[in-house]
Amino acid sequence: MKALLTLLAISSTAAHCTSDSFTEELFIKPLYTEHIYSHFHFSTIWNTDLFSEKFRHTHLFPRALGEIIKRHNVQELHLSLTAGLWRYETWGYPVTSAAPGAELWAWFKSDTEDVNSNWKDLASSLSGLICASFNFIDSSNSVSPQYSFWPNGVINEQKVNSSFLRYSSLPREIVCTENLTPWKKLLPCESKKGLASLLNSGYIHNTRYHSLSIHFRPICRDPKCKFTSIEVQQSVDLVYDYLILGSRNWSVRKLFGQGILGPCPLAKSSTVYVDVSSNSTFPFQLSPEPHEFVYSSRGGYESKFAKYEITEQPLALAANYIDKPSVVINSPPALHANQYLTGYGQELGGIVTKLFNNHWNTLDVVVLQNIPWYVPIYLHTLKILSNGVVLEPLSLKYIPGKLRERPYYLEIVLTLPPRSTTLISINFEHVFLKWTEYPPDASHGFYISSSVISSLLPLARNYTGLPQDATMIVDSFNKSGYGYLVQVRTEAMVVTLPTPDFSMPYNVICLACTVVALAFGPLHNITTKRLVLKPDNKEGLVGKIKQKLDVIKSKLTGTKEKSEDSSSK
């Protein structure tokens, strides 16, 4: 009997072991400028059905996340917390792009009844899970884009209905250690073992750009897609500046404060890839020698990666540049964008999005703008100029915003002419808020979140993004496809709204009511009283003074008489 029980226990754990897997990867790429990019990629796949799974018991999959997903009927979830701005023009494309601040988008299951309340609750739960201000997300700053965001994973329906999608971003969110710690706790080994142990807040917040993200989706278990699994990808993107590091020669110890001490014992694979494609222009020597070189040909571009399998043996990875630094001409990627505010004063203004197409052919792009309700835009002022020529959008989706209720949602589909700069400008008015609606530092300004520009690039130059069916970075090698999806996020903007005098409420109430009373008094008199002649008692100022003097005089003389009387007595 005992033996049977043990056997059962062993078989059940074995079943669990085979049903989920965890991989960890670190991808390091020297950027063409004075920066180095490192990307941590942790993915967990669990062979279970999203619809029937109750998340009562999990093995490698983070249960805290699973419970939230179950409770709020989530089909797919993508969240990121970012500090700094990814410079597409010089850095190329990241593996996962993210908007400055906090960004969250989720697809809900098609049987969800009240998407809005689920969305708000989901955001609040996530804010508790990773200590970020996601609780400020509600329907007043969320949109349901029709073109920009599609489900990344498996869907049951033939048609995608964007009413089950919500997208929102909080550009003011500050990302710090308090977000990193709970984020690391979602990993199977937390930060105790494996690559995650490199994520020391003292080092990773010392970067030009850092971004934490969690992507959850259901995926196909096999090519036929008869069964589905669920997958969570957690990644950290870091861009170090050589100036901050002190030299161009980098090492894992310099970047993260310690060497790689070993893999996470729960991980199926634990690998480091270093992009050495730039080695021909900027020769550097890796030490120790990589275990093998991986060649990847993707979208017309060849890349070479040095691969290190992490073993129990500590690994002190370092790179030494052989040549002196030289100036290189930046070749920007096919598509990048900027966004800025125009106008001066606090009455009228404009938002300009500048799209650069450096490709030799036309590019179809989707521009999504989620403009907060406190920046009311006028659609009739929308101008799209490409190299000075008016460009007609292929499609335009617009839902006007409502004061304190709904943001302005604008999505434009455009065909950018080859080698062009396209300006999308729109005018807005500054609103005047109630005094309680201003944040404590009212003059700091209000944020306008970045716009998202999506496109399928025909070539994979400067492209490191994962294909849709990829779980790991290694899946993206030699993976040429029809197009390479990029989502370029622009800068977030700050607009200063005119402020009232916060110390004045009582005075304003008193003064305005006085003016109302000024009308009420005379009108009340005119309408309720009648004119009569009255004897004039006024004698002018001199007469009044004389009268007063007389009174005093009489008093004085009266007292004198009195005192005389008393003395005589």
Add this chain to the structure above:
Amino acid sequence: MSTLIIYFLGAFVRYWLITSEYQNVIAERIEISTPLNSWKRVTEGLHLLKLGIYPYAGDSLHESPLNLLAFNCLVKIFGEYLHIVFVVCDLLTSHLLYMSAKKYMEQIRKTQERNKANYAADAKDLLLTDKDFALSPIYVCVVYLFNLYTIFNCVGMTTTVFGNLFTALFLMALNYGSLFAALPLAIVISQSFYPILLLSPLFLHFVVTRKSYIKAGAAVVLCVMFWSIITYLCYRIYDRWDFVENTYGFILTVPDLRPNIGLFWYFFIEMFEHFRSLFIYSFQINVTILYLIPLSIRFRQDPMLLATSLLSLTAIFKSYPCLGDIGFVLSLYPCWKHLFNYIQQGFLVSCCFLVTTILGPTVWYLWIYSGSANANFYFGVTLAFATAQIFLITDILFSYTKREFSLIYGRIRKLNSKKAQLMLE
């Protein structure tokens, strides 16, 4: 001939400004364009309509659907020459005001003839002469044409131009004693709601001057009927009721706190949240029903004066007032040119108007553009402006009662051969 020159000059000034580069600057002024009447918002609404987006989905548009349809037709017909429509409408308004003032002066003459026997012996000087009767309407017209406020209102291409046109039409029809007055009144009510107060002068006119309760009742019923028809048509255009929230709802609940020349904006920016609804109710009651009944009783003999004072009070106290409303009321005052002798605060009020008109844009610039002033400055100017208007209307009403008194009891202020004073009791 001279009147023609006046009209021509008025049209020229407007046309010159409306085609000049200043048009944009004037149209963006918050004193002239409020969320309720700005042409920019109408353009936005028409643009959304063109794209097939429901224009009342957002909160940029506060015109009724029927008005939007009319503006759409106007834009389609006139295209680039749309500004001429505004100039012509403004000229038409001035002419309608001229006609109504003329008719009103005739009524005054009749009343004067009728009551002459009751007047005191020394009140002969107070009687109006033919010259007065002839001049007043011209003054009304001239003030409307050359008043900076109305000129800017027209140049700013606000929809108040049309509101003023229909109000003028109403006043004319009222003075001519026509039941037709109900239609323009229904149109202005559907545009800006507050003119609903003018039902009282409409009713009283037929009661007092036509001595007919039936006609009076019919006028009010007609107006309400027209208004219901307009509202129903507005509903039929999109088969949706939510335009009500964007038009009447917007006027009554004051959600947009963009500064204007009224009293609402700063008051409700600085309002404590739990008192907000209380004060919105009290401010709306103040402008709608508080003065309606007392004034209607007191000035029932003179519906035109009643209409003017109600228009003036709404122009001061309504939620989104603009200079166009005030210009319209100011141009009506010359009808009571004969009262100006009794006015006590004329100098103060005119100085106040002058100073606030100059100071308003100045402190606005300092606050919004150079950041060296704050909201209190502009608020102070609007307070002074409102006070000046209040002084003006109360002064005119006071003067009216004083003149009434003098006509009957004479001009000598003596009681039992002792010096006496005229007092309200």
